[in-house]
Amino acid sequence: MVHSMTAFARVESTGSYGTLSWELRSVNHRYLEPHLRLPEAFRDLEGSVREALRQALARGKVECTLRLAEEGSGKTLQIDRERAAQVVAAAEAVAALIQQPAALNPLEVLAWPGVLVADAADPQALNAAALALFAQALDELKNGREREGAALAALLEERLAAITKEVDNLRELIPQMLATQRQKIVDRCSELQVELDPQRLEQELVMLAQKSDVAEELDRLSTHVREVRRVLKAGGAAGRRLDFLMQELNREANTLGSKAFDTRSTQAAVNLKVLIEQMREQVQNIE
Numbered sequence: 001m002v003h004s005m006t007a008f009a010r011v012e013s014t015g016s017y018g019t020l021s022w023e024l025r026s027v028n029h030r031y032l033e034p035h036l037r038l039p040e041a042f043r044d045l046e047g048s049v050r051e052a053l054r055q056a057l058a059r060g061k062v063e064c065t066l067r068l069a070e071e072g073s074g075k076t077l078q079i080d081r082e083r084a085a086q087v088v089a090a091a092e093a094v095a096a097l098i099q100q101p102a103a104l105n106p107l108e109v110l111a112w113p114g115v116l117v118a119d120a121a122d123p124q125a126l127n128a129a130a131l132a133l134f135a136q137a138l139d140e141l142k143n144g145r146e147r148e149g150a151a152l153a154a155l156l157e158e159r160l161a162a163i164t165k166e167v168d169n170l171r172e173l174i175p176q177m178l179a180t181q182r183q184k185i186v187d188r189c190s191e192l193q194v195e196l197d198p199q200r201l202e203q204e205l206v207m208l209a210q211k212s213d214v215a216e217e218l219d220r221l222s223t224h225v226r227e228v229r230r231v232l233k234a235g236g237a238a239g240r241r242l243d244f245l246m247q248e249l250n251r252e253a254n255t256l257g258s259k260a261f262d263t264r265s266t267q268a269a270v271n272l273k274v275l276i277e278q279m280r281e282q283v284q285n286i287e
Contacts, residue, residue, distance in 0.1 A: 001235040002153055002242075003287040005029065005060035007144030011137045017126055018070040022137040026145065028285045029061035037065040040113075041123070042130055049134060056138055058237035059287045060145075064137075066130060083114045145287065152282050153232050159275045160225050163249075166275070167221050170256075170268045174214070177262040214259050217252045221272070224249050228279075239286040246280040 005028040012021035034053050036046055045066075053062060087109050095101035109115060228245050231238045253276055257269035 001146060002149045002232055002238050003142070003145040003235075004148035004152055004285050005145065005239070005287050006148060006285055007141050009137045009140035009144060011133055011140060013129065013133050015129065017129070018068055020130055020133055021067045021069075022130075022134055023063075023065045023067075024137050024141045025063040026057075026060045026141060029059060032057055032059055033061045035061070035063045037063070039066060039068055041068075042066055042127065045127055045130060045134075048131055052134065052138060056142060057145075057287070059239060062141075064134075066134075068126075079110075080115055083112075084109055087112045087115060149286065152286055155282055156228070156232060156279055159279045160228060162275050163221065163225055163272060166268050166271050167218050167225075170214070170265060171218055173262075173264055173268075177264060214256055214265070217256045217259070221249065221252045221256075224252070237287050239283060242283045242286060243280070246276060246283055249276045250280070 005026055007024075007026045009024040010021065012019055014020075032054065034050055036049060038045060038049075049064060053064075088104065091104050091109070095104070224245055228242065228249075231241055231245070250273065253269055253272040256272065257266065260266040260269055
């Protein structure tokens with residue numbers, strides 16, 4: 001089964017530490033491109049998160065946001081005196097360089113990162129909880145990409161069936177179109193009261209048939225349709241291969257249009273190009 005690159009997942013868990021939540025957003029991209037937004041206390045998780053994404057996903061721009069709403073009730077604030085002393089010493093050293101320095105505000109010292117601390121949960125336990133929760137979020141994201149991938153595959157199958165129908169109809173119409181073209185030549189010569197050499201007429205029709213022979217293009221269109229179906233059935237990271245096949249389908253449709261000598265074959269070529277373009281747009285979202 002193929003997977004889409006577009007999905008969203010959000011999970012959260014609550015414990016003595018407060019509420020942890022992950023939000024994962026995934027959109028289409030040529031490669032796998034993670035963007036992590038982690039609180040400072042969780043920076044050590046970045047490597048593990050990136051590796052988990054690399055193992056689970058092949059392509060897509062993935063935004064991962066972790067939030068922690070700490071439980072404040074029952075906690076006491078504490079001062080990291082060593083950290084505060086370092087901040088004060090640094091402030092006094094800067095003040096010595098100024099002629100009339102402002103008085104040092106204790107609240108500014110408390111606001112410095114790491115000076116004022118609360119009773120915190122075990123950092124290792126908190127990291128483990130965040131990683132376990134991320135695994136749940138990643139599973140939810142993968143499930144969302146799988147569901148949308150199934151919907152995209154169904155849309156592609158509808159277009160493939162329509163392409164097959166256009167190709168089959170055109171195969172059946174070619175003898176009729178050649179007969180129509182022959183009759184047009186005969187009627188035109190009759191209108192102009194020109195004596196028609198039957199042998200010359202047949203030669204011209206043979207040349208027209210050779211120039212307008214699209215059997216090879218129709219065969220290749222059918223072959224490409226079968227290959228697209230095979231790739232969809234095989235699943236995995238199929239987006240790049242499907243994109244290549246869209247280019248090949250479009251190439252055959254263009255050649256078909258250039259060889260058209262009847263309004264019906266011209267319309268068939270246009271219909272094919274519309275269907276292929278619709279498929280190409282959907283393929284851009286497949287992993």
